[in-house]
Structure formats: structure tokens, C-alpha cells
Amino acid sequence: MVATGATQINEKMKQYTTPSERFYARCGKTIEKIKNHHTLAQCKHATHEIPTTSIDIKKEEDDSENVKPNFVEPTMLNEIRSRTFSHWSIAHPSKTQMIEAGFFYTNVNDRVLCIHCNLICQQWAEEDEPEEVHKLLSPNCCYFTRYLKLTRPIVNDQSLSIINTSGIVLTSACHGEYIELQKREATFSTWPKDQQSPSIHDFIQAGFYYTGLKTIVTCFFCNGSLQNWSSQDRPHIEHARWFPHCNFIRQFCGNDLYQRIQQTKQVKKQTETTGGTKLQTLDENTLSKMVASRLDTQIAQRLSNQFKVSIIKRAYEDQLRLKLDDFATPNDLFVACLILQKQIENINGNKDKIVIPTEKLKQIKQKENQTIENDRKCEYETEVKLKASEINICVLCREEEKQLACIPCGHLCTCTKCSQELQLCPICKGKIQAFVKVYV
Numbered sequence: 001m002v003a004t005g006a007t008q009i010n011e012k013m014k015q016y017t018t019p020s021e022r023f024y025a026r027c028g029k030t031i032e033k034i035k036n037h038h039t040l041a042q043c044k045h046a047t048h049e050i051p052t053t054s055i056d057i058k059k060e061e062d063d064s065e066n067v068k069p070n071f072v073e074p075t076m077l078n079e080i081r082s083r084t085f086s087h088w089s090i091a092h093p094s095k096t097q098m099i100e101a102g103f104f105y106t107n108v109n110d111r112v113l114c115i116h117c118n119l120i121c122q123q124w125a126e127e128d129e130p131e132e133v134h135k136l137l138s139p140n141c142c143y144f145t146r147y148l149k150l151t152r153p154i155v156n157d158q159s160l161s162i163i164n165t166s167g168i169v170l171t172s173a174c175h176g177e178y179i180e181l182q183k184r185e186a187t188f189s190t191w192p193k194d195q196q197s198p199s200i201h202d203f204i205q206a207g208f209y210y211t212g213l214k215t216i217v218t219c220f221f222c223n224g225s226l227q228n229w230s231s232q233d234r235p236h237i238e239h240a241r242w243f244p245h246c247n248f249i250r251q252f253c254g255n256d257l258y259q260r261i262q263q264t265k266q267v268k269k270q271t272e273t274t275g276g277t278k279l280q281t282l283d284e285n286t287l288s289k290m291v292a293s294r295l296d297t298q299i300a301q302r303l304s305n306q307f308k309v310s311i312i313k314r315a316y317e318d319q320l321r322l323k324l325d326d327f328a329t330p331n332d333l334f335v336a337c338l339i340l341q342k343q344i345e346n347i348n349g350n351k352d353k354i355v356i357p358t359e360k361l362k363q364i365k366q367k368e369n370q371t372i373e374n375d376r377k378c379e380y381e382t383e384v385k386l387k388a389s390e391i392n393i394c395v396l397c398r399e400e401e402k403q404l405a406c407i408p409c410g411h412l413c414t415c416t417k418c419s420q421e422l423q424l425c426p427i428c429k430g431k432i433q434a435f436v437k438v439y440v
Contacts, residue, residue, distance in 0.1 A: 080335045083328055092126040101130035102143035104339055107318045111354065113339055117141035118346045123356045133357045136364075173248075174296060175209070178220035184209040197229040206235035207248050222246035223296035241265055244326055245299050245333075265325075291316045299330045307337045314340055394418055395426050404435040412438050 084105040085095035098105070103112035103121070111122040112130075117138040124130070135144055178184045187210040188200045195215060203210075208217035208226075216227040217235075224243035229235075239249045240261045250258050294300060294316050295309065303312055315336040319327055327333040347353050394400045400415035411427040419435055 076331060077335070080329075080332050083332060084335070084339075087322060090124070093124055093128055093130050097130045101134045102141070103130060103134065104335065106339055106343060107322055113342060114138065114141060114143060115335070115338055115342060116143050118342055119355065120343065120346060120353065121355045121357055123358075125358045128357045133361070137355060137357075137360060173221045174223035174298065174301075175218070175220040178209045181205075184220065187212070195229070196231045198231065198233055198235050202235045205252075206239045207246075207252065208235060208239070219243065219246060219248065221248035222298055223293065225293050237261055242326075243294075243297070244328075245297060245330055247298070262328075287317065287320055290320055294326075299333065303334060303337060307341060311337050311340050311344075396422075403437055405438050406430070406432045407434040407436055 078099070081102075081104050082095075082099050084107075085098060088095040088098070088105055090110055095105075098112055102114050102116070104115060105111075106113050106120075109122060110124050111120065113120045114134065117140070119134060119138045119141070121130075121133065121137075134141065139145075173179060178187070181204050184204040184207075185200065188203065190212055191200065191210055192215065197215065203217055207219045207221055209220055210216075211218055211225070214227055215229050216225055217229075218225040219239060222243050222245065224239070224246060226238055226242060236249060236253060239246065240253050240258055243249065244258075244262060253261065291313055295313060300312050300316075312333075315333060319325070319333075319336065327336065392402050394402055394415040395413045396418040397415065400417060402412050402414065403416050404414050404419045405412040406414075406425040406427075409425050409428050409430045409432075411425050413426050414422060423432060424430065425432055
């Protein structure tokens with residue numbers, strides 16, 4: 001019998017052809033009920049902010065069609081959100097669904113996170129709808145709510161501008177002693193003479209000074225280091241390609257050349273991926289060196305005022321190991337650090353804080369069913385008590401409690417006050433010879 005029921009359910013689900021249809025067939029009623037519940041709750045909460053003067057009320061009515069949300073997420077942030085899903089490999093839910101739902105990818109399995117409400121979800125089912133799950137589990141998240149009188153978004157234009165370093169400030173260079181060309185040139189006095197490499201003039205123009213070790217040169221501004229040069233290499237192009245966050249080389253190249261270098265790098269990466277070529281993997285020694293050089297950059301040092309060095313290091317490791325590329329912008333690094341920090345703060349070793357959408361929706365549905373059952377039970381008990389109280393009310397005045405039974409018929413039907421002038425039983429119309437007081 002159980003097997004038959006299961007078969008009927010499966011047959012019923014077959015009529016829904018898309019994951020979205022199956023999701024709503026399974027959870028639609030629960031979602032709508034909880035949405036209505038939250039809408040009512042938000043309306044009650046909003047009554048505290050309704051204007052008290054007639055002028056304010058009229059103005060609000062006039063402007064009701066042009067109301068703008070207090071929270072506007074920066075366009076830059078949504079672009080960064082999209083880039084976090086660059087290697088999302090799951091078809092359903094798709095990365096487009098995740099992006100539209102306001103989630104960021106954490107680089108851990110299929111775990112995603114909202115940096116505004118700290119909702120962390122993992123182990124998605126094919127039929128799950130990320131946007132509905134987000135709204136359902138975090139209805140007050142500022143990504144969805146319209147009015148945010150008491151909510152401040154965790155990331156906005158101001159927080160992103162903290163690391164928006166578009167200008168060159170030479171006093172903030174990592175190696176201020178090599179700002180001058182002559183001092184950088186002096187370091188090349190011990191450069192290997194038999195080395196087939198670019199000219200020393202090209203090195204120093206690109207911001208490099210010689211470290212004295214093998215063919216390793218280092219940028220005086222961002223502290224990025226490169227080695228193993230050939231005569232065909234152009235230092236300023238390699239500098240911009242490997243260390244795109246260095247503001248010195250960005251200004252030196254100019255915006256047009258800088259953008260072409262980054263686009264060429266991206267095209268090459270895409271060609272390797274789509275052409276079936278296996279991408280290069282980094283061994284731990286190389287990865288460690290690349291991360292160490294980036295931790296010495298100006299942007300990493302600036303972020304160390306907001307995040308632990310271990311978080312910045314982990315962000316670089318994940319980016320280079322998984323995507324084999326640098327962060328597109330300093331703000332991408334900032335958000336990557338923020339995602340890591342929020343996971344540490346909110347999970348804190350407790351895996352139960354990671355929501356599995358299917359299981360959570362099942363729990364909500366069970367809780368809702370239990371609430372409905374309790375409400376029905378309460379209504380039944382109330383109805384029984386009401387009927388019991390109606391049975392004990394005097395049939396004549398319908399106010400006082402029945403206290404007297406008629407003799408000889410025995411019908412309990414009247415109170416003491418109404419019995420004084422009563423001669424016939426109100427129920428059977430028999431003649432009353434006496435009354436007997438009954439205690440119920």
C-alpha cells in the first residue's frame with residue numbers, strides 16, 4: 001500500500017516538466033502561506049513609521065508611485081557577485097539563478113552565502129528555486145526588502161571605495177628607497193651579463209629593481225617579483241599581466257594598454273578552457289610564492305586593517321588555485337575576504353548553521369502542519385466548552401445556569417428565578433408538582 005502511494009506521487013510529479021514547476025508543486029503552498037504571514041508582520045511593523053500629520057500623509061500618497069528603496073546595491077557589487085560564480089559547474093540551480101537571488105559563491109562545493117543577511121545554503125536540489133528559498137528563509141534581508149529604516153547594508157559604495165585606489169601615492173610605495181630611476185638602475189650593477197633578457201632600461205622604467213638573486217626583479221611600488229626572463233619579454237606588459245592591482249604600472253601603461261593586456265589574458269584563459277586544453281595547475285611551492293608576493297602588495301596591506309592576514313592569504317590561495325588568475329579588481333579581493341570572514345563568524349564550527357534548502361523547507365512544512373493541527377484541536381476544545389456551557393443555560397432566560405429539575409418529569413431546564421411562576425415543564429409541557437435543586 002505504501003508502494004502504491006509512492007507510485008501515485010511519482011506519477012503526479014511527472015506532469016511537471018521543469019525544476020521550477022516541481023519546486024512549486026512541492027513547496028508552493030508553504031511558501032505562499034509564509035509569505036502572507038511575513039507580509040502581515042511587516043505591515044504591523046511599518047505602522048510605527050506612518051506619518052502623523054495630514055500633510056505628511058498626503059505627500060506620501062502623492063509620491064507613492066515614485067518611492068525609491070533606501071537600499072541600492074552598487075552595480076559594482078553585482079558584477080563581483082557574477083565573477084564569484086565563474087567556475088560554478090551545476091546546471092540546476094544555475095549560476096544565473098544564484099546571482100539573481102543575491103547569493104555569492106564561496107568556492108566550497110555548492111555552498112553560497114548572502115553577505116547582507118548571512119544566510120548560508122548548501123546541498124541544493126535540482127528543483128530548488130534560490131530566490132524563493134532566500135526570500136522564505138530570510139524575509140527581512142535588505143536585498144529584497146523595500147524599506148530599510150533600521151538596516152544598514154554590509155557593503156555599499158562607501159565600503160567599496162575604501163580600497164578603490166585609482167591614483168598613485170608614491171609615499172605609500174612598498175620600497176620607497178627605489179622610487180627614483182637612478183637608484184633602481186644602480187641595483188642592476190650585478191645583473192648577470194650573459195643573461196638573455198630585456199634591457200635594464202626597460203626594467204627600471206617598468207618599476208623594477210634587481211634583488212641580487214638569480215634573475216629576480218621586484219616592483220618598488222607593489223612588491224611583486226618576477227624571474228626567468230627572455231629577450232622577447234617586455235617588463236611593463238609582464239608587470240601588468242601578473243600584478244594587475246599595481247597602480248604604478250597601471251598608470252605607466254595608460255588605461256588603453258592596461259585594458260588590452262587584461263583582455264588578452266582573459267581571452268587566452270577562455271581559449272585554453274574551451275579548446276579542451278588542460279589548464280595549468282599550480283604546485284604548492286609555486287602557489288606559496290605567488291601568494292607571498294601578493295601579500296606584500298599595497299592593496300593587501302591596506303586590507304589587513306579590516307581582515308586578518310590569514311583570511312587575505314586564504315582568499316588569494318583559493319583564487320589562484322581554483323581560477324588560476326588574479327582578482328579582476330581590488331574590490332573582488334575585498335569581497336572574497338568578506339565571504340571568508342562571514343563563514344568563519346557564522347558557522348564557527350557548527351555545521352547546523354549551514355542550511356540545506358530541501359530539509360529546511362521540509363521542517364517548515366512539518367512545523368506549519370503541526371501548527372494547523374494544534375489550531376484545529378484548540379478550536380474543537382473551545383467548541384466543546386461552548387456547547388457544554390450552552391447545555392447548562394436556563395431554557396427560559398438564556399442567562400442564568402440551570403439549577404432546578406421539574407417533578408415528576410425530571411427535566412433539568414430552569415434557573416431559580418424563572419421557576420417562581422412556572423406551572424408547566426418547558427420541555428414536555430407536563431404539570432409541575434415540585435422542583436428539585438440539582439448540583440452540576
